[in-house]
Amino acid sequence: MAPTRPRAGGRVKPPRRPPAWHRGYAASRPVAYASIMARTTAAPAGLPDLTRVEATLRDLFIAAEGAGLRDEDRKKARELVPLLAEVARALGARSRPRLVVDAASGKSYVGLLAAALLPAGDALRVVAIEREPRHARAARDAAARLGVGGRFELTEADVGDPAAWPEAPDLVVALHACGPASDAIIARATAARARRLLLVPCCLSDAVEAMTRARAAAARLALPEQAEVRRRFYQALVDAERTLRLEAAGYAVEVVALVPPTVTPHNLLWRARRVDEPERQQRAEADLARFLGAGSP
Numbered sequence: 001m002a003p004t005r006p007r008a009g010g011r012v013k014p015p016r017r018p019p020a021w022h023r024g025y026a027a028s029r030p031v032a033y034a035s036i037m038a039r040t041t042a043a044p045a046g047l048p049d050l051t052r053v054e055a056t057l058r059d060l061f062i063a064a065e066g067a068g069l070r071d072e073d074r075k076k077a078r079e080l081v082p083l084l085a086e087v088a089r090a091l092g093a094r095s096r097p098r099l100v101v102d103a104a105s106g107k108s109y110v111g112l113l114a115a116a117l118l119p120a121g122d123a124l125r126v127v128a129i130e131r132e133p134r135h136a137r138a139a140r141d142a143a144a145r146l147g148v149g150g151r152f153e154l155t156e157a158d159v160g161d162p163a164a165w166p167e168a169p170d171l172v173v174a175l176h177a178c179g180p181a182s183d184a185i186i187a188r189a190t191a192a193r194a195r196r197l198l199l200v201p202c203c204l205s206d207a208v209e210a211m212t213r214a215r216a217a218a219a220r221l222a223l224p225e226q227a228e229v230r231r232r233f234y235q236a237l238v239d240a241e242r243t244l245r246l247e248a249a250g251y252a253v254e255v256v257a258l259v260p261p262t263v264t265p266h267n268l269l270w271r272a273r274r275v276d277e278p279e280r281q282q283r284a285e286a287d288l289a290r291f292l293g294a295g296s297p
């Protein structure tokens with residue numbers, strides 16, 4: 001931030017220190033990030049805000065384990081407020097029966113809070129898919145405590161297993177689907193002809209298939225070795241491939257910041273809506289083929 005004009009007497013007034021969440025990333029787009037930050041606490045009318053989400057998490061998962069909210073739970077709550085608003089928007093205002101898949105659900109914070117706290121929650125049936133038995137148990141216990149057990153089922157399976165997926169869900173939501181789980185969710189959700197997908201991918205690793213192509217492209221371009229430069233490049237190529245795969249499967253895709261990167265560095269949301277427009281899809285298929293051709297060693 002540039003220092004302000006010298007005061008009489010030659011002293012330069014020091015720049016005002018920006019708030020902690022603003023520092024380091026928001027200098028070029030303070031207004032946009034300020035509004036994204038606001039969405040992590042406040043919610044549109046009738047939807048759960050931060051106070052309500054934190055209280056529900058505390059009652060459901062934390063108090064039951066005899067503890068209070070930890071920093072990571074507070075961060076999770078800040079992700080859940082805007083994501084639940086996205087879920088509500090994706091499902092529409094009318095309260096009619098909807099099938100929602102919470103994929104790589106962990107304790108199914110998203111699916112359970114959607115069923116319990118959204119105005120149309122009563123009309124939701126939630127299928128959570130999670131492979132870790134401990135999380136699966138916690139989610140089932142929480143569903144019973146919430147009184148939504150009859151509308152919630154948890155399939156203990158890998159998200160890549162086609163048998164775990166119901167046909168034609170109205171919405172697939174996946175918060176922090178780690179590494180290759182994001183790609184498996186894209187593949188299975190599109191194969192199941194999900195109407196909409198809300199995907200927040202998480203960490204990258206060499207288990208992500210697109211990373212092999214990204215590393216090959218980096219070598220071909222003689223990209224410098226500095227880790228931060230490489231990480232951004234790999235991330236951009238993996239993100240691009242995921243976007244193109246969704247478009248080539250017949251979806252209209254938006255990629256937006258769900259929360260500021262100070263809440264989580266894995267802060268991007270893929271909003272995909274099945275449109276099935278043949279021409280658009282053919283263009284996307286051609287783009288994907290070109291992208292994969294360009295990216296191969």
Ligand SMILES: C[S@@+](CC[C@H](N)C(=O)[O-])C[C@H]1O[C@@H](n2cnc3c(N)ncnc32)[C@H](O)[C@@H]1O
Nearest residue numbers: 104105106130131132157158159175176178181
């Ligand atoms: C970072 S946690 C996120 C959990 C939850 N969505 C949330 O945001 O609280 C990722 C979860 O995905 C699960 N997971 C990772 N890969 C998976 C896979 N291939 N199939 C099923 N579950 C998977 C992990 O066991 C873990 O519970």
